[in-house]
Amino acid sequence: MPVSTEKMVKVFGRPGSLTEARFTYCPGCHHGILTRIIAQTIDELGIVERTVGVAPVGCAVFAYLWYRCDVIQASHGRASAVATGVKRANPNLIVFAYQGDGDFASIGTAESIHAANRGENITVIFVNNQVYGMTGGEMAPTSLVGQKTTTTPDGRDPALFGYPIRFSEMIAQLDAPVYVTRQALYDTKRIMDATKAIKKAFTNQLEGKGYSLVEVLATCPTNWRMKPTEANKHVAEVVTKVFPLGDLIDRG
Amino acid sequence: MGERMLLRGNEVIAEAAIRAGCQCYFAYPITPQAELLEHMAKNMPRLGRTFIQAESEIAAISMVYGAASVGVRTMTSSSSPGISLKQEGISYLAGSNLPAVIVNIVRGGPGLGDIAPAQSDYFQATKGGGHGDYHMIVLAPSTVPEAGELTMLAFDLADQYRTPVMILADGMLGQMMEPVELPEPIDVASLPAKEWATTGAKGRDPNVILSFDLDPEVLKRMNLALQKRYRQIEAKEVRYEEAATEDADILIAAYGTVARISKSVVRMARAEGIKLGLFRPITLWPFPYQPLKELADRVKTVLTVEMSAGQMWEDVRLGVAERANTPFYGEMGGVVPTPRRILSEVRKHAS
Amino acid sequence: MPKGMLIIDKERCKGCGLCIVACSHPVLAFSGELNRSGYNVVHMERPEACVGCGFCALTCPDVAIEVYRARVPA
Ligand SMILES: Cc1ncc(C[n+]2csc(CCOP(=O)(O)OP(=O)(O)O)c2C)c(N)n1
Ligand code: SF4
Numbered sequence: 264m265p266v267s268t269e270k271m272v273k274v275f276g277r278p279g280s281l282t283e284a285r286f287t288y289c290p291g292c293h294h295g296i297l298t299r300i301i302a303q304t305i306d307e308l309g310i311v312e313r314t315v316g317v318a319p320v321g322c323a324v325f326a327y328l329w330y331r332c333d334v335i336q337a338s339h340g341r342a343s344a345v346a347t348g349v350k351r352a353n354p355n356l357i358v359f360a361y362q363g364d365g366d367f368a369s370i371g372t373a374e375s376i377h378a379a380n381r382g383e384n385i386t387v388i389f390v391n392n393q394v395y396g397m398t399g400g401e402m403a404p405t406s407l408v409g410q411k412t413t414t415t416p417d418g419r420d421p422a423l424f425g426y427p428i429r430f431s432e433m434i435a436q437l438d439a440p441v442y443v444t445r446q447a448l449y450d451t452k453r454i455m456d457a458t459k460a461i462k463k464a465f466t467n468q469l470e471g472k473g474y475s476l477v478e479v480l481a482t483c484p485t486n487w488r489m490k491p492t493e494a495n496k497h498v499a500e501v502v503t504k505v506f507p508l509g510d511l512i513d514r515g
Numbered sequence: 516m517g518e519r520m521l522l523r524g525n526e527v528i529a530e531a532a533i534r535a536g537c538q539c540y541f542a543y544p545i546t547p548q549a550e551l552l553e554h555m556a557k558n559m560p561r562l563g564r565t566f567i568q569a570e571s572e573i574a575a576i577s578m579v580y581g582a583a584s585v586g587v588r589t590m591t592s593s594s595s596p597g598i599s600l601k602q603e604g605i606s607y608l609a610g611s612n613l614p615a616v617i618v619n620i621v622r623g624g625p626g627l628g629d630i631a632p633a634q635s636d637y638f639q640a641t642k643g644g645g646h647g648d649y650h651m652i653v654l655a656p657s658t659v660p661e662a663g664e665l666t667m668l669a670f671d672l673a674d675q676y677r678t679p680v681m682i683l684a685d686g687m688l689g690q691m692m693e694p695v696e697l698p699e700p701i702d703v704a705s706l707p708a709k710e711w712a713t714t715g716a717k718g719r720d721p722n723v724i725l726s727f728d729l730d731p732e733v734l735k736r737m738n739l740a741l742q743k744r745y746r747q748i749e750a751k752e753v754r755y756e757e758a759a760t761e762d763a764d765i766l767i768a769a770y771g772t773v774a775r776i777s778k779s780v781v782r783m784a785r786a787e788g789i790k791l792g793l794f795r796p797i798t799l800w801p802f803p804y805q806p807l808k809e810l811a812d813r814v815k816t817v818l819t820v821e822m823s824a825g826q827m828w829e830d831v832r833l834g835v836a837e838r839a840n841t842p843f844y845g846e847m848g849g850v851v852p853t854p855r856r857i858l859s860e861v862r863k864h865a866s
Numbered sequence: 867m868p869k870g871m872l873i874i875d876k877e878r879c880k881g882c883g884l885c886i887v888a889c890s891h892p893v894l895a896f897s898g899e900l901n902r903s904g905y906n907v908v909h910m911e912r913p914e915a916c917v918g919c920g921f922c923a924l925t926c927p928d929v930a931i932e933v934y935r936a937r938v939p940a
């Protein structure tokens with residue numbers, strides 16, 4: 264059936280800040296939703312010509328293929344420090360770091376905390392999918408107690424590996440950050456909430472307010488060995504119990 | 516030319532960086548380069564430039580990576596253990612074709628070692644240090660004024676070849692005070708624009724800074740481009756000094772602080788009738804193999820003297836290529852060889 | 867005429883099914899047709915039910931859906 268949209272208005276289309284390249288993510292992976300939300304935010308704020316993205320090492324390593332803004336690929340965990348260098352060198356740029364939970368909350372712990380503690384005027388998107396997606400599903404610092412991963416085949420045992428780290432709560436203890444929030448993408452309401460939070464995090468930077476962190480609970484259907492729909496349900500019913508949603512601080 | 520001042524090596528490097536237009540400096544404290552950090556802390560903010568005391572050397576070099584991506588002149592400094600931590604970032608800078616200056620005021624190692632002057636980071640500086648097939652240009656000053664000159668040069672070379680450049684000095688040079696005539700500050704606005712920098716995709720396609728491609732053929736091409744540049748650097752940027760080599764039949768090969776000490780040894784030896792000369796590499800990478808080879812044809816012995824177990828010695832032997840004897844004398848652990856001690860080594864080999 | 871209409875980019879669709887769940891009307895279903903990457907792509911099984919709310923597109927991780935809405939008569 265040929266679709267006719269002749270007498271209709273487009274209400275949702277591909278954001279202009281995205282290239283035509285297809286995402287390399289697995290089916291149903293929330294990284295894709297988040298990438299689209301960020302591009303849409305860049306569109307809405309009209310900042311594509313002055314935005315610099317800092318891509319992590321992780322499944323989002325290919326971010327430079329997808330955005331129509333300048334992108335820097337950082338070493339594993341250092342995106343917040345790289346973003347610091349960019350922003351300090353050229354404060355007119357709008358700088359966002361996009362980091363997985365391994366990147367941000369494990370190997371990059373020091374860089375993540377200290378960029379926040381200096382109150383760098385940057386926007387950090389922290390993708391908490393409770394696993395190391397790119398390397399094949401190893402335990403992340405955020406993995407849930409009992410969660411089976413390739414490095415915790417019998418489930419994460421807190422006696423051996425500790426508990427899921429609530430990194431955003433740690434950052435929310437600091438004096439400098441202006442906005443720290445935890446969002447999710449498991450249904451349309453959460454997607455809309457997350458979109459608002461991300462826009463706010465960018466707007467804070469535009470207004471020179473300082474450091475904003477948006478943690479996003481995401482799925483990794485592939486390594487969780489769940490269907491995308493089951494993975495969404497798992498976030499809604501299980502993950503949010505350990506990582507409660509909502510703003511942790513908002514001094515904007 | 517600028518005014519004449521009495522300054523420490525560390526201060527001269529810092530001040531030269533400022534005059535070379537260094538816009539952003541990031542570092543973590545470590546002895547013996549504290550004065551460098553302090554000079555930057557005091558002066559960079561006054562000039563409206565960026566100084567950050569980073570949370571670690573890894574963070575500092577990553578900030579350098581960010582600032583270099585934006586196209587500004589940027590520097591970090593540290594000493595041996597801190598430079599070990601920077602290797603990740605240096606490899607990324609090299610792989611991403613980013614210009615930056617890294618200062619290593621070398622101290623005794625391995626491990627925590629001590630804070631005394633050493634030259635035991637030569638391998639790390641000249642042979643890669645981090646992962647992957649890369650080099651950085653390594654400049655080794657032997658006096659305080661030269662530390663300033665080479666720092667200015669380091670920024671130019673970094674920009675010209677889009678490569679990290681290291682200043683390899685040691686605690687003795689860092690702490691030593693000498694009268695210096697500092698060059699006039701450059702006009703940053705006159706520097707060539709960096710079209711590749713991530714300054715915002717306005718009126719152009721997006722720029723990307725990366726050292727990554729999963730396709731081996733593409734990564735191979737990226738590597739070949741790097742190697743091509745390294746061959747150009749080797750062809751054009753070799754720097755060295757010869758002293759009293761015209762009639763010499765024995766040479767000392769030494770760099771940095773040891774070369775400086777060896778100049779006195781040349782005078783002492785000559786007074787005894789030993790025809791001693793000095794060969795001093797200024798660029799440790801690219802190493803001056805060819806000039807050394809030519810000299811080696813005319814002398815019987817090339818004695819390498821280092822504050823290490825014999826690191827540059829390997830390059831000296833490559834350069835000499837068995838055209839002459841290549842004995843070695845080294846001190847380790849931060850012990851600085853005295854002119855007398857070096858002279859007695861020279862005597863052993865003077866026929 | 868339906869209130870809403872989609873253009874689904876079959877080659878972008880990875881057949882994850884998230885849009886199907888996001889639509890409460892329901893409009894979408896797997897088509898059984900495989901795209902070049904081998905994914906079972908989604909189509910509008912009941913196009914007449916589409917209200918053009920855009921929930922499916924918001925949810926699509928691969929930005930495969932464009933949403934159109936009928937102009938409200940003035
Ligand atoms: C220094 C270093 N250590 C390890 C790796 C291997 N590595 C690549 S991605 C990754 C984990 C990524 O996990 P996460 O940050 O959670 O991102 P995700 O893929 O889950 O989005 C690791 C350990 C690396 N590239 N560099
Ligand atoms: S491995 Fe997981 S995080 Fe990575 S793309 Fe696939 S689903 Fe997404």
Ligand code: SF4
Nearest residue numbers: 889916917919920922
């Ligand atoms: S636009 Fe709304 S009604 Fe139409 S298919 Fe999408 S979710 Fe369903």
Ligand code: SF4
Nearest residue numbers: 879880882883885926
């Ligand atoms: S959400 Fe997108 S990718 Fe997934 S089935 Fe629907 S159209 Fe296809």
Ligand SMILES: [Mg+2]
Nearest residue numbers: 363364394396
């Ligand atoms: Mg992860």
